[in-house]
Amino acid sequence: MMTTGESTLSKRGYHHGDLRAVLVEATRRLVEENGPDHVSIAAACRLAGVSTAAPYKHFRDKTEMLNAVALDGMERQRLQMLDAIDGIPEGSPERVAALGRVYVTFAVSEPGVFRLMFALSGEHQDEPELMAKGEEVFGLVKREVARCTGEPEDSSPVERRSFTLWSFVHGLSFLTIDGKVAKMCGDVPLEPLLDDIARRVLAA
Amino acid sequence: MMTTGESTLSKRGYHHGDLRAVLVEATRRLVEENGPDHVSIAAACRLAGVSTAAPYKHFRDKTEMLNAVALDGMERQRLQMLDAIDGIPEGSPERVAALGRVYVTFAVSEPGVFRLMFALSGEHQDEPELMAKGEEVFGLVKREVARCTGEPEDSSPVERRSFTLWSFVHGLSFLTIDGKVAKMCGDVPLEPLLDDIARRVLAA
DNA sequence: TGTACATCAGTGAACGCGCGTTCACTGATGTAC
């Protein structure tokens, strides 16, 4: 390590490689398996194969560890969004629908992390880092909506439409992972539902 | 108690009056103050002024106690809905908007209980009593939607519109109580938002 | 090149805590006679 003359940038651990990343991954798995509120540092340590004191070299406390998992989830969600709209022509409503599809798909494939990402208000304090990442994602939506309607990106109508769409996919995600959809509405297929709502909300 | 000759119907406790109700109320307050996942039987007992063993005369375990709080919340929500549409002419979209308003208002005024009502899937097992109550509430929405569009109440379009609206208010509720609204969208006023979305979703 | 040293990631044992649940009990109540 550090055999080349490069500066002291990356402090890659010697003992474990990168215990921080390993712990975040272990915590993520536990969040997914047990739910955000049934994760313990001890369990994460067991999974990572280290002592229960080890995390305190990387995180101030349990909250900071969970925040790291949430932040990681938000970033992956954002990247998936960027990937999903790639190739779809700018200004087409399909781009908006694609963002919504990623939102719901992410929630369904990682319900634990998804819950964690939004359980922050009460549980964790409002970490500015998390808020910033959230706004970054919402900014994507606003940009695409603005391109669709031709309204200015920071205008009130765009905010309003974006927020309406966000509320919809957010609720749809939660109802789905809470099992309310299958049991109460049969199987409403996702794709047409998203296309339909996007069309309605983007209409004049 | 039981001084009249009436049958042994209501087994009103002699010691405490009705400890079950007192415990549910204590638990409800704790759910509201600490969040659904930071409630302990011990704390509820302290609040109710009884020993920590007392609840086990009324509830099998902690889950059953929380379920009682959730069920109580759902019933109050339903009653508020019935109250809200009372007086508004049948078949008018205002009735649908009124249901949505109750949904969001309830969530905002009792975020803890609202969270509990939907934290059920993972945490608690699927109590049939809770599912039934949920379907009862959703039935209200479907009925009003059907009256608005003139479509049959159990038809797929009605289910679809109802579910879309439900997703919207559900997401709006969560984003609001999670503090995402104020911080990211300024103050989008609730009323016009609800009217607007109801109009869009009920349109042909 | 080799050796002595400083660093600091990870250890392992311990702590105090509050939890959910159990248990044998007690004593206020309603009931039978």
Place this chain on the structure above:
DNA sequence: TGTACATCAGTGAACGCGCGTTCACTGATGTAC
């Protein structure tokens, strides 16, 4: 009316448990010379 009895809601002490966090430590690593 009074008395003996059965009921069972609530008691209080105890249990074992896993938790978050702390502490002095150790030993692998990179560095200075």
